[in-house]
Amino acid sequence: MKTHNASGSRPILAAPGVKILLVGILVMAFLVPLALVQSIVDSRAGKRDEAELSIIEPSGGRLGIFGPFVAVPYEYKKGYDTIQGDVLVLADRLSIASSFSTEARKRGLFSAPIFAADLVVEGELSVAGVQAAAPAGARLRWGEARLVVELRDVRALRESPSVRWDGADLILRSHAKAGAVYPRAIAAPVAVAEGERHAFSARLALRGGRSIRFLEPAGEVRAALVGDWPSPSFRGYVSPTERSLSDSGFSARWYLPESSQSLPRAFDSSDLREREAESSSFGVDLLDGVDGYDAARRAVGYGLLFIVAPFAALFLFEVLTKSRVHLVQYVLIGLANCLFYLLLLSLSEVIGFGWAYASAALACPLLAGAYSAASLRSRLGLLMIPGLALLYAYLYVALRSEDYALLIGSLGLFALLAAAMYATRKIDWYGERVKGNGDDAESAAGGADSGEALDAGEEERP
Numbered sequence: 001m002k003t004h005n006a007s008g009s010r011p012i013l014a015a016p017g018v019k020i021l022l023v024g025i026l027v028m029a030f031l032v033p034l035a036l037v038q039s040i041v042d043s044r045a046g047k048r049d050e051a052e053l054s055i056i057e058p059s060g061g062r063l064g065i066f067g068p069f070v071a072v073p074y075e076y077k078k079g080y081d082t083i084q085g086d087v088l089v090l091a092d093r094l095s096i097a098s099s100f101s102t103e104a105r106k107r108g109l110f111s112a113p114i115f116a117a118d119l120v121v122e123g124e125l126s127v128a129g130v131q132a133a134a135p136a137g138a139r140l141r142w143g144e145a146r147l148v149v150e151l152r153d154v155r156a157l158r159e160s161p162s163v164r165w166d167g168a169d170l171i172l173r174s175h176a177k178a179g180a181v182y183p184r185a186i187a188a189p190v191a192v193a194e195g196e197r198h199a200f201s202a203r204l205a206l207r208g209g210r211s212i213r214f215l216e217p218a219g220e221v222r223a224a225l226v227g228d229w230p231s232p233s234f235r236g237y238v239s240p241t242e243r244s245l246s247d248s249g250f251s252a253r254w255y256l257p258e259s260s261q262s263l264p265r266a267f268d269s270s271d272l273r274e275r276e277a278e279s280s281s282f283g284v285d286l287l288d289g290v291d292g293y294d295a296a297r298r299a300v301g302y303g304l305l306f307i308v309a310p311f312a313a314l315f316l317f318e319v320l321t322k323s324r325v326h327l328v329q330y331v332l333i334g335l336a337n338c339l340f341y342l343l344l345l346s347l348s349e350v351i352g353f354g355w356a357y358a359s360a361a362l363a364c365p366l367l368a369g370a371y372s373a374a375s376l377r378s379r380l381g382l383l384m385i386p387g388l389a390l391l392y393a394y395l396y397v398a399l400r401s402e403d404y405a406l407l408i409g410s411l412g413l414f415a416l417l418a419a420a421m422y423a424t425r426k427i428d429w430y431g432e433r434v435k436g437n438g439d440d441a442e443s444a445a446g447g448a449d450s451g452e453a454l455d456a457g458e459e460e461r462p
Helices: 016-029 031-059 274-278 292-301 303-321 327-351 353-376 379-400 402-423 432-460
Strands: 063-078 081-089 093-107 110-126 146-151 162-165 168-171 184-189 197-209 211-215 220-227 232-236 242-246 249-256 266-268 281-286
Touching: 016 031, 016 303, 016 327, 031 093, 031 110, 031 197, 031 292, 031 303, 031 327, 063 110, 063 197, 093 211, 146 197, 197 211, 211 220, 211 274, 220 281, 232 249, 249 281, 292 303, 292 327, 292 353, 292 379, 303 327, 303 353, 303 379, 303 402, 327 353, 327 379, 353 379, 379 402
Parallel strands: 063 211, 093 220
Antiparallel strands: 063 081, 063 146, 081 266, 093 110, 110 197, 146 184, 162 168, 162 197, 211 281, 220 249, 232 281, 242 249
């Protein structure tokens, strides 16, 4: 049974004000499925991260390198305890050259880049300021000095490293003591004394996944890196002074003068910890181009707009054509637009983000437009196809232009509001009630005029 207003002329639910209220409640209700979609995106991203970790960890994980440097042990008494530590002496001048080749390894639907890197490191090291860097009263154990290279994971070593120290070959072996920054270190004993100067070179055959970082927080450092990955991201303490990108790979060079470094060349190892050290590292991350999960998260952020826009179109259709659209029809069209994000996420894991977006942006407007035309029994419903397609094209531009997303979004909302205002500029939102009141007033005025004219006519009769 339909509910009518007091005059009995039209259902209360058909009144524009009531319909706007109900549609607004529906819009708020659709925040729930959008939140569920967001949780699915986060869950799939978590599975991707787990799969990536299982791919790159056996190959050494994210590669981090600290050194080569000289570590001179010290000890001193503090009460009944003996405190031990190391003074680290970094190179005056260090040159790093590296080239690596990559491959994308898959596990299920997910993949991650694995690389094999060949590093050549050369430098000069002056043993100076060691006693001053040690704690007051500490005794230096010069006979236990060692040349050290620290790695985030020793599984990154593909071969035994080759090192020359003042022209003599050294063998770096795993060191029992944890590193100053990274958990593991390889080291070889060296004979050093205060005031001496030494030259060294090392060749390291390494492997890893996703990223490579160099930590050299003292001295003058030059680094050159060449790789065959097409989408690198240079990150860290300093940007490259030179870079070159192409579809076949990249090359980059870094230069850090000693005056810009964060630590002196000789310092207590307790002054350096991994968290603080990471801020002084530099290197490259190997990206996958467009991150489908990050793009999907950002797309869901625009989800409410893609609920409001078709609802507004349906409401305008009701008002302009004096048709009736049931709330169930609103719900189904809203669900069709929510489905876009699930299609985008699932397809992007299989065919890539670009093709996934095109497929989802074609399927959902076709579904919503075809349903609108059939359920409304009007070809005007087909206008939803190009309308939603334009909205999805706008969203794609916003997703690709991250720096200008706010500007693009605000301009898009302004254009939609302007279009809605233009389409409704001549609508009488009070409907038939005001129109009827106006007719009554005109009739009353007309009747009064007739009555006055009649009176005047009667007075003129003889």
